[in-house]
Amino acid sequence: MNNKDKILLCDVDDVLGSLVSPTLSIYNKIYDDNLNTSDITEWDITKFVKPECGNKIYDIMTSPSIYDIVTPLEGALDGINFIRSEGIRVVFVTAAFLSVAGRKFIWLEDNDFQPTKENYIETFDKSLIIGDYMIDDNLTNVRSTNAKNKILFNAPWNLGLKWSGNRANNWNNIIELYKIWTNNKEDNG
Ligand SMILES: [Mg+2]
Incomplete structure (x- = not known):
């Protein structure tokens, strides 16, 4: 072959x-947090965001506009x-x-x-x-x-x-x- x-x-x-890096920059602004990519040590990113964010992190991560800044x-x-x-x-x-x-x-x-x-x-x-x-x-x-x-x-x-x-x-x-x-x-x- x-x-x-x-x-x-x-x-x-x-x-x-x-993808994770721009997702976190938007998240940090909305939720007044200071997460870096290196903080996300498991696949489930919801474990690392504030409880008030929770699954809403995926609204950021799966929004088409995120690819404007990827x-x-x-x-x-x-x-x-x-x-x-x-x-x-x-x-x-x-x-x-x-x-x-x-x-x-x-x-x-x-x-x-x-x-x-x-x-x-x-x-x-x-x-x-x-x-x-x-x-x-x-x-x-x-x-x-x-x-x-x-x-x-x-x-x-x-x-x-x-x-x-x-x-x-x-x-x-x-x-x-x-x-x-x-x-x-x-x-x-
Ligand atoms: Mg991948």
Whole structure:
């Protein structure tokens, strides 16, 4: 199998663009708090916000306007472009509530990630999607994917989770891992 037959399943939120950070800046203003991304040490963000906010944090996080202030992570666009230059098909796979359906496609376009309708999938069950490589910050997705080569993208909410597979701190790490995989021509989890 050569590279052009291979598929990277790439998450969007907090892998290509920072979602938790702008969510917290809006939350801090509304609820007069001082939370940072590093304070969110579990996936369930409601555990860290004030009780009067609770589930309302998701009103902020899943509002289409949040993507007006989501910014690309350092190295993400270069990383995607490099992987594409290797002949890999990049498919953006993202869990999207109905409130933001389609909004992340526009965000990807606006930030030069060049999504196409064939290479953009919204789903909460990423195990259904066929791929060779996966990058995601949600351990559930990394565990359940059928992709052989997978990377957990480090974030404060997954650092405490037990995972013996590959982790990356940033896009440089991802490219290093990708090069190791392709040089060794082996499939490592
Ligand atoms: Mg994510």
